Amino acid sequence: MSTAAADHLLDTRGIRTELGAFVVAAAFDRGGTAAFALGDGTVRLLAGDAWQSVAAHDGAALAFAADVLADGFLAGGDDGRLVRVARDGGVTEIAAFGMKWVEHVASFADGKTQLRACAVGRQVHLFDAAGARLKTLAHPSTVTGLVFDARGKRVVASHYNGTSLWFVASKSDNPRVLEWKGSHTAVAISPDGDAVVTAMQEKALHGWRLSDGQHMRMSGYPGKTQALSFTRSGKWLASSGAEAIVLWPFGGSGPTGKAPMELAGADGILCTTLACHPQHEAVAAGFSDGLVILADIGTQRILPVAGTGRGPVSALAWSADGTRLALGSETGFAAVVDFSRR
Amino acid sequence: MSDAAANTQVPVTVLTGYLGAGKTTLLNRILSERHGRKYAVVINEFGELGVDNDLVVDSDEEVFEMNNGCVCCTVRGDLIRIVGGLMKRRDKFDGIIVETTGLANPAPVAQTFFVDETVRERTRLDAIVTVVDAKHLPQRLTDSAEAAEQIGFADVIVLNKTDLVSPEELAEVERRIREVNPFATIHHAVRGNVPIGEVLDQGAFDLTRVLAHTPDFLTDDAHEHNEEVRSVSFEVSRPIDPEKFNAWIGALLAQQGQDLLRTKGILAYEGEDRRFAFQAVHMMADGDFVGPWRADEPRRSRLVFIGRNLNRPALRRGFEACQVAA
Numbered sequence: 091m092s093t094a095a096a097d098h099l100l101d102t103r104g105i106r107t108e109l110g111a112f113v114v115a116a117a118f119d120r121g122g123t124a125a126f127a128l129g130d131g132t133v134r135l136l137a138g139d140a141w142q143s144v145a146a147h148d149g150a151a152l153a154f155a156a157d158v159l160a161d162g163f164l165a166g167g168d169d170g171r172l173v174r175v176a177r178d179g180g181v182t183e184i185a186a187f188g189m190k191w192v193e194h195v196a197s198f199a200d201g202k203t204q205l206r207a208c209a210v211g212r213q214v215h216l217f218d219a220a221g222a223r224l225k226t227l228a229h230p231s232t233v234t235g236l237v238f239d240a241r242g243k244r245v246v247a248s249h250y251n252g253t254s255l256w257f258v259a260s261k262s263d264n265p266r267v268l269e270w271k272g273s274h275t276a277v278a279i280s281p282d283g284d285a286v287v288t289a290m291q292e293k294a295l296h297g298w299r300l301s302d303g304q305h306m307r308m309s310g311y312p313g314k315t316q317a318l319s320f321t322r323s324g325k326w327l328a329s330s331g332a333e334a335i336v337l338w339p340f341g342g343s344g345p346t347g348k349a350p351m352e353l354a355g356a357d358g359i360l361c362t363t364l365a366c367h368p369q370h371e372a373v374a375a376g377f378s379d380g381l382v383i384l385a386d387i388g389t390q391r392i393l394p395v396a397g398t399g400r401g402p403v404s405a406l407a408w409s410a411d412g413t414r415l416a417l418g419s420e421t422g423f424a425a426v427v428d429f430s431r432r
Numbered sequence: 433m434s435d436a437a438a439n440t441q442v443p444v445t446v447l448t449g450y451l452g453a454g455k456t457t458l459l460n461r462i463l464s465e466r467h468g469r470k471y472a473v474v475i476n477e478f479g480e481l482g483v484d485n486d487l488v489v490d491s492d493e494e495v496f497e498m499n500n501g502c503v504c505c506t507v508r509g510d511l512i513r514i515v516g517g518l519m520k521r522r523d524k525f526d527g528i529i530v531e532t533t534g535l536a537n538p539a540p541v542a543q544t545f546f547v548d549e550t551v552r553e554r555t556r557l558d559a560i561v562t563v564v565d566a567k568h569l570p571q572r573l574t575d576s577a578e579a580a581e582q583i584g585f586a587d588v589i590v591l592n593k594t595d596l597v598s599p600e601e602l603a604e605v606e607r608r609i610r611e612v613n614p615f616a617t618i619h620h621a622v623r624g625n626v627p628i629g630e631v632l633d634q635g636a637f638d639l640t641r642v643l644a645h646t647p648d649f650l651t652d653d654a655h656e657h658n659e660e661v662r663s664v665s666f667e668v669s670r671p672i673d674p675e676k677f678n679a680w681i682g683a684l685l686a687q688q689g690q691d692l693l694r695t696k697g698i699l700a701y702e703g704e705d706r707r708f709a710f711q712a713v714h715m716m717a718d719g720d721f722v723g724p725w726r727a728d729e730p731r732r733s734r735l736v737f738i739g740r741n742l743n744r745p746a747l748r749r750g751f752e753a754c755q756v757a758a
Contacts, residue, residue, distance in 0.1 A: 111521075112519075112520045112521070112522070114520055129520035129521045129522075130521065131521075149487075149521065150517065150518075150520040150521040151520075152517055152520070168489070168517060188490075189488065189489075189490035190490060191489070191517060193513070193517070211492065212492070231492075231494050231509075232492065232494055232509070232510060232513065234513065250494065250496050250509065251496075271497075271499065272496065272497075272498075272499045273496045273507075273509045290499075291496075291498070291507070291509070291512070291547075291548070292498065292499050313549065314548075314549065314550065
């Protein structure tokens with residue numbers, strides 16, 4: 091496919107720019123504003139078609155997510171700070187951890203619960219919407235992935251030799267530890283909260299089914315998996331790290347003993363990141379050559395979003411309503427593409 | 433690997449040595465020297481003595497065992513994460529220095545550069561630099577296995593605190609070091625006063641230069657069953673058959689990798705105008721072509737082992753049998 095054809099959506103429905111630094115992550119806040127966190131420590135906010143640069147960290151931004159309040163973001167950096175970046179560009183420090191890196195952030199918000207979380211070394215810190223620290227959860231080794239379940243009841247952290255599940259409202263603070271020897275480097279939890287899956291250093295995924303304690307092993311990746319994303323229905327787990335989008339079936343009896351579905355295969359080009367659509371059974375994926383595509387899982391149809399040549403894709407995020415996709419690359423390319431009906 | 437790829441890779445220097453040998457003093461000396469280069473420094477003993485640098489990463493040494501059936505294949509997971517994080521601001525520094533804790537075994541650090549693809553793509557292990565205390569090293573070698581391992585692993589040894597010993601004691605310490613590792617470059621120092629050019633950007637893990645200066649030594653074939661860390665080196669003149677070599681070295685590392693700290697070689701493959709550099713840390717092996725043989729250079733293959741329980745005659749016969757038929 092020519093780059094011109096692959097860029098059709100970007101050309102007709104995209105806002106794009108060169109940001110000049112490694113795009114670490116993209117996110118939409120709960121009000122729908124897009125922003126990008128960069129390796130130069132800035133957060134770039136996109137309002138309409140105007141870009142604003144906000145100095146958030148002295149160093150690199152390492153983690154980025156929507157904040158619990160509608161109009162802003164949570165950012166963690168290698169300057170040891172957890173900050174809130176408001177849509178108007180204001181930066182408020184929530185916590186500072188000295189020399190330690192703030193490597194992961196996560197948030198949860200519904201009608202009655204609002205929780206912010208960050209991982210710093212071996213600890214996960216939970217904060218409320220006012221910025222007060224609720225609790226600190228200790229792990230046996232550095233936390234490598236952090237995620238809330240779909241209801242905000244539990245927070246899940248991956249680390250050496252397994253994962254820890256913490257009930258955030260629990261008084262006792264004893265985690266349920268899911269053990270599997272080795273280095274787990276990312277974590278996801280299924281929408282129904284019954285399956286926890288990690289990426290491992292050995293180019294494989296490991297999963298636990300919480301209801302019966304069963305282990306799941308998913309292997310065969312040529313590269314390391316960095317992105318794990320369940321579809322809205324929870325029937326599929328999409329993963330990066332192969333020369334295609336690798337989708338494991340999580341409906342019915344689970345993935346054990348089954349072959350995964352592979353979409354958008356490309357010889358010698360690894361899928362570097364991906365994000366499942368928040369409403370439909372579809373997944374956006376980025377590759378090491380810069381290509382970004384949208385794959386419909388049911389029909390297996392592939393829609394190109396952005397062509398090759400703009401650096402390995404390092405960030406993808408959907409707006410909550412699923413109408414817009416934010417994408418960014420290691421070499422500083424960034425864009426927001428609008429998929430809404432016209 | 434192409435030269436272009438090699439040039440974009442960030443050089444990593446690993447600094448090992450016992451507590452009190454003068455690692456942090458050397459580190460601060462390196463960082464305060466006016467060399468116009470910027471280093472990201474990964475430290476583990478923050479607080480012992482402050483490190484004055486813009487980009488200091490405080491890390492817990494987190495070693496894990498790879499699930500690949502190889503008991504000695506241990507890796508520093510924290511380094512994999514830190515290198516990944518630092519690459520997000522690659523334009524802000526020229527090299528990375530990793531300081532290890534005093535008692536650390538250097539193997540997991542070195543093996544990290546073999547095991548993780550992202551680390552391999554984006555960085556290269558420049559040299560393992562071991563700082564030793566001229567006064568206390570003999571005692572350390574007697575009472576701990578780690579001291580000998582840190583010397584065995586080294587590409588560069590900074591023999592520090594030479595002002596605290598007599599010339600005779602210094603000669604004896606150097607002899608003890610050479611007994612373990614005759615291949616490392618040794619620099620004498622007082623309070624870590626080694627020029628930065630002698631420690632950083634050595635390209636020492638790329639072995640061409642090191643092996644070019646391999647000392648001639650030891651021709652006796654006595655097989656010592658020796659728990660001490662020692663070294664042996666061999667040279668052969670007929671070209672090497674790559675298939676035979678891979679079969680032999682693969683089996684050897686699988687069986688004896690735990691005893692072999694470092695294996696390094698420059699090989700003349702049959703029908704190949706480029707030199708092949710082979711290296712291994714315990715069972716983890718790696719190799720690549722490293723540029724052509726010079727026209728005036730004899731195409732002789734050399735192989736060095738540093739480790740325990742080295743069976744010199746068996747290793748020699750094994751290596752010699754990798755040559756093409758005469």
